[in-house]
Amino acid sequence: MLAAISALVVAHPIVLFNGKDTSAWVHRGTGEPCRWKIVDGALEVTPGAPDIVTKQKFGDYHLHLEFWLPYMPNQSSQGRANSGVYNQGQYEIQILDSWKNPTYQYGGCGAVYGEKDPDAFALQPPETWNRYDIDFTAPKFDSAGNVIAKARITVWQNGIRIHNNYEIQHCPTAAGLQEKPVARGPILLQNHGCAVRFRNIWIVPKDR
DSSP, rough: HHHHHHHHTTTOOOOEEEEEEOTEEEEEOOBBBOOOOOEETTTEEEETOOEEEEEEEEEEEEEEEEEEOOOOOOOOOGGGSSSEETTTEEEEEEEEOTOOOOOTTTOOOOOOOTTTSSSSSOOTTSEEEEEEEEEOOOOOEESOOOOEOOOOEEEEEEEEEEEEEEOOOSSSSOOOSSOOOHHHHSOEEEEOOOEEEEEEEEEEEEEE
16 A cells, blocks of 8 residues: 555646645635635634635546544534535545544445445544545546446555445435546535535546
């Protein structure tokens, strides 16, 4: 895993957030510049500011991001540090404080939301940094635009593989951008009303 990531870094990743610059991101639906706060070099979900999406759209890629979950002991289940990263704006890998916080099936941290739980529990406690490394293979289409291969995803959480080349059955998962699969789409980070933070976000397209 570490060797694979090192090879990707050599492949000149596109930096989507470096701790200072939010210019790669706009707000969902409006295209306005990102208004999420930067706190200690991290991008923090901000009340009243919608989801954010990348200006660029991607097909097949490797995505790396790190996330920090606020401690919300007075909340439970989906109310505790909820967010998500949507691949192509369509397919959510859930972000949630699932540390000693049970929730419903297919809704915990690392789940393909609404469809598949992670193969292993790899989450670190709130107020520590976690990371996702995601290999995403976009759906494929024939010349008439019909889907001939669904999207597939492999996810490592904190270095532990939690999905292995899984074929995603539903498009979109809940609250995705579109109603049908696309060849290329943005990365979306969800505002679910919790002050989740993100840092060190980069992507290596595999089809450029």
